[in-house]
Each structure stands twice: as C-alpha cells, then as structure tokens.
Amino acid sequence: MTLPAVDERNADQIAYWNGEGGQHWTEQQQVQDLVLAPVLDILIDRAKIKPGERIVDIGCGCGASTFVLAQKTGSSGHVTGLDISSPMLGRARELTPPGAPIDFVLADATVYDFKSLSADLLFSRFGVMFFGDPTASFTNMRNALRPNGRLVFACWRTPRDNPMFMLPLQEAYKHVPKLPEVKPDDPGPFAFASDERVKRILTGAGFASIAIERADLMFDIATGRGLDAAMETATSIGPASRAIADQPPALANAAIESIRAALAARLTGNQVPLAGSIWIVTAANGG
Secondary structure: OOOOOOOHHHHHHHHHHOHHHHHHHHHOHHHHHHHHHHHHHHHHHHOOOOOOOOOEOOOOOOOOOHHHHHHOOOOOOOEEEEEEOOHHHHHHHHHHHOOOEEEEEEEOOOOOOOOOOOOOEEEEOHHHHOOHHHHHHHHHHHHEEEEEEEOOOOOOOOOOHHHHHHHHHHHHHOOOOOOOOOOOOOOOOOOOOOOHHHHHHHHHOOEEEEEEEEEEEEEEEOOOOHHHHHHHHHHHHHHHHHOOOOOOHHHHHHHHHHHHHHHHOOOOEOOOEEEEEEEEEEEEEOO
8 A cells, every 4th residue: 555645755764664674563563562561551651641532643553552542542532543554554453443443544644634633642652753854744743733732752762771772783793794874863763862852853843841751661572481582572673683684694693693692691580671761752732
C-alpha cells in the first residue's frame, strides 16, 4: 500500500519502515512489546487519560500502545493509530480486538491532514524521532489537538546512556567495520537525545508548558527466556544487527560470539537486564 502523501525529506525513513526495518519489527513484535513495556507504563501514567478522550498515537507500529490507550479511554473515546509502515500496521490490524474504538491510518505525519481529529492527546512511544524536519512535523501534528490538548511522548537519550543498544554494538565492532557516522540531528533513534533540541523544536512548533523528564530504566532483553532469547533480540533489531548484516560469515560469527559472551556475563537467572535512558516529554497545545 502506498502512502497518499509524503514529505520527500522523510523518503528514506518511509522506505526503511516499509522494507527491511518494518519487516524486522513486525517479526519481533511480541518480544519488543515486552522489552519496552516499562516505557509504555511510564507514558500512560504521565498521559492522565480520561474516559471518552480522543487520542492520536503517532508512530503506533504494531499497535501495542494503541491498544492500551483504547483501554484507558474506553468505548466512549477513540484512538487513531498512525504510522508510515504498512507491514507494522498490517500486524496492528490483525491484533485489534473486535469492537475496539480504534482505527489505523497509513500516513506521513508531516503532511497528513489532522484537522478533523480534534484530539485531546497526541501520544507517541518512540515514534517521533525520524522526521526530516521535526519542527514542520510537530507543527502539523499540533493541528490534531483541541485548543487545550496535550502532548506526551518518549524518546531515547544519548547512545552512551543506552547500553542496551551500545553494549552489543561495541562487541560487534571488535570484528566488523563501524556503521556510517550519523550526525546527532539526523533522523533516527537518537535524534532527540538533546533535551535542548527537543525544547527548540516544540517551541518552534507552537507548543507550550514543555517539560522533559529523565527516566533511567533496566530492560530485560531476554524477556525472561534466557541467553538465547537475549541474543535474538540483540542481533535482530538495533545497531548491532545492522553492523553484522551482510558481513562475511567469519566476521559475523565472531561478532555474534563476542556479543554472546558479553550478555552471558550479565545473565541473571533467565533475564539479561541492560540499562537504558529516555526522555519523557509533555507539553500543551499553545495555539
């Protein structure tokens, strides 16, 4: 399925999330929902959702956040899940409970016509760091909100604050070439690592009462299933998986063994807990 309208500055991300990236995340949906559950718990707490509210879930992926939002707002409310990934939205639609007050939209949030939604809450779990022009994107997304509407989202802090990603990558780098350098502001998981940048973007997009809260968490990348499960997570999604991809078998296997040894050293029972750090961002519609 083709997106009806796109901002060309998002073209690379649209291609990625409708190709290899989106397919990997769809295949790993159940595991990733478990790994990232602590983030969703915090976001739901900060969102202060009331029954009957209308909510837009940006970058909803396979729908885990959308389903929880729908439970909170109840049958009198409504949740619109929006994403650029056709594979992930396909999985979300498969998993949607019958009769749930949910619809899913395949769209680029930078140019989508939000004006008719009149939402109380704009919500995102790691879905807003991939825009080519984030100020333009948030300006457009703010059109979804009522005058007194609010914004809540989570984004990753710096790579060095997130061993859950960087430990496997550093082990892989002992054997394989480094990935192409990414600038701090380039679209990607760590594009909002700077809280000052986030404030500038949201202020420029017309939001007010901006608050940014640090949350340090432990993520069990094994999801209670032991070392092999942790290895699957570490080598299927994230920067280590990209570093290993397409490498000669000897180098890839050596990288995998180094990752396994590093994760085995952190094995606690059937869990492999690794530290991660995020920003929880809240704001109000300043319009």
